[in-house]
Amino acid sequence: KLKCLLHCFLLVFGRAIQAIARISDEFWFDPIEKGLALRSVNSSRSAYACVFFSSMFFQHYCWTAASQPHQKEKQLSLPCKLIIKSVLPVFRSVNVLEKNVEKCSIYTTINDHITFQLLCKHGVVKTYNLTFQECDPLQAVFAKHLCPNILKVHSRLLADIMIHFPTSQEEVTLSATPMKVCFRSYTEEDTDFSKTMLTEIQLNPEEFDYFQVGVDSEVTFCLKELRGLLAFSEATSVPVSIHFDISGRPIAFSIEDMLLEACFILATLSEVEKERPSQQAPCSAQQQESSKPRPGKREKDGDAAAAAPPEPQWCENSLKTKPVGPANPWARHQIKREVTGLEGRVLTRPGERAALTGEAAESHYQKVMMLCSVSAAVSHFYHCCILQFHSLFFGAVCPKEDPISHTFHSLATASDMEEDFGTMQSSPV
Amino acid sequence: MRFRAKIVDVACLNHFSRVINTIAKLAKTCTLRLTVSKLYFILSNKVANGGVGMWCELCQENFFDEFQMEGVAVEHNEIYLELIPENLSRALKTALSAKAVKIKLTNKHCPCLRVSVELPSLSSSSRIVTHDIPVGVIPRRLWNDFREPSVPEFEVSIYLPVLKTMKSVVERMKNLSNSIVIEANLSGEMNLKIENDLVSVTTQFKDLGNPPWSLGECQNSAEGRDLESMAEARIDIRKLQQLLAGQQVNPTKALCS
DSSP: OEEEEEOTTHHHHHHHHHHHHTTOSEEEEEEETTEEEEEEEOTTSOEEEEEEEEGGGSSEEEEOOOOOTTOSSOOOOOOEEEEHHHHHHHHSSHHHHHHHEEEEEEEEOTTSEEEEEEEEGGGOEEEEEEEOEEOOOOOEEOOGGGOSEEEEEOHHHHHHHHTTSOTTOOEEEEEEOSSOEEEEEOOOTTOOTTTOOEEEEEEOGGGSSEEEESSOEEEEEEHHHHHHHHHHHHHHTOOEEEEEOSTTSOEEEEEEOSSEEEEEEEOOOOOOOTTSOOOOOOBOHHHHTTOOSSTTOSOOOOBSTTOOSOOOOOOGGGOOOSOOOSOOHHHHHHHHHSOOOOTTOOOOOOSTTSOOTTSOOTTOOOEEEEEEOOOSSOOOEEEEEEETTEEEOOOSSOSSOOSOTTSOOOEEOSTTOTHHHHHSOOOOO | OEEEEEEOOHHHHHHHHHHHHHHHHHOSSEEEEEOSSEEEEEEOOOGGGTOOOEEEEEEGGGTOSEEEEEOSBTTBOOEEEEEOHHHHHHHHHTTTTOSEEEEEEEESSSEEEEEEEEEOOSSSSOEEEEEEEEOEEOOGGGGGGGOOOOOOOOSOOEEOOOHHHHHHHHHHHHTTOSEEEEEEOTTSOEEEEEEOSSOEEEEEEOOOOOOOOOTTTOOSOGGGSOTTOOEEEEEEHHHHHHHHHHOOSOOSOOEEO
16 A cells, blocks of 8 residues: 655656666566665567666655555565556646646556546646556666676766767667776667768776776667666756676666655677677578577577577575565575576577587677566576567576577466467567 | 868857858758868759748858868869758757857768767766768769759849738738739739638738849839739748748848849
């Protein structure tokens, strides 16, 4: 049960919703004792956003865990999923909102509705009752502190940089060395240069509030998904921290202050060393259909022949989730079956679709975003490996791989329902 | 073939930007002709098809602090490039507070105009934003297509009213009809007329003044013309509206012949 009241920070809240809206059409609404978390992940699992408002952000915040007498243990409230399109109009014109709305009240009701009630000027009250779906929890774990490169910059600066790119620019490459940082429009090998305008911005390390580049790197990420965060952070005027690693590893944009925390994790393109010839290894049947139209792409062609039983390097023990509570037979079952990447560490998959034939796969990085459950009631592990904005299924023992590895899928490790794979929407980013 | 130029003055930069923006609104692609002393933005004269032709001449000294150009050959010391003015407009859009803007013709993957904008920044060294705008080099054999159009024969030439006013009038008229009739006489009177089945609307402007053309320039003996009689022309209203809407440069004089 949730009841909270927003007053002065309506603009910030609205901008957060708008930022999340850029990621996906629906978001997770997850109230907990300490505050309210809003989370979202896009259909291709290549972008994840989480905004957490502490209870102090609200004028009034009251959350109680519903406990049913017939249950033995305290039931943790399951988060729920809202269709963002229904919420967005509430906060659409945030500027108008500020002028007209005096208070915004959000509460849950008995009949499973979430109500947003806006108390406006002149006694006008707007009430929005939204239904939600109960769903499995969503949380990504990404070890920011393990990233060798950290930049901290005021949101104004980041916005000033991104404004130079046209709104149609989808992807941007950030390249960092200890001497300089450069953002430029991303080009592929087969870009038609005679038709494309390219933009590049060079920055001196001194422009950053905090500058640490441990590893020279070039990461390419999707700018569109980031723009929401830029607007949001400008509203909060909290500096933005950028944590990143080498290409292939996720990049995280986060802001943090006493009242709220937000983190946007984006997948980055993975690069193969240039000298390595593109491997057109005999693909496994599943891969065949998805063979990239562009040669020399950094796609890893699965090699059915070399599909030794996958030996993922992972360590069960260091799986960082909130304590899962009483031993859940489900949980253990899942761990054994699924590969779980850890905290952004490199996970190489010599088997199945991972490696190039005969080549060491170590240098072939995959972005790993692990989404794991935090609830005691259900322990589902979402695991996805993202490569070039394409996530490959990491179905350890799943025989029925999705044939379209061209696109994103998330491994719904929920129970033993492998047909889940087929149902995930694959959409090009 | 080389070209290199630099603008440091903010006012010049803004003015140049506005000229480019105006051109960008008129045409998708246009031709840029560079000579030692001038820049020309040319849109081929397609008047025969009811299209818009444009010729824009800029004196480079008015804008650039540095301007170096070497044409295709010594005896033809000019460069003709085909470019998308929208790209140039976009590159300059965020350069409004720049310390300096450099434009250079380069050929990395393909011929490009490289616009380097040096922006002030918090640190000691400036922020540099570089835009590579692809261009097409127009071979010499096609240069004749881009000659300066001569002012067509006219009967009346008149100064236009304040363009903003004219623009809002035309914009409202656009909803009522597809073509507009412009009427003017040598007494400084101009009418804009539209007509459809239900209604006809006329907006009258007076005291506009007529530019003095020397006798040699206007072939028709306009001096023998009755001062009050109107000459009229019917044109596509959308084209006129597009022309007026795109105007970002405040002209000292705009005249219509």
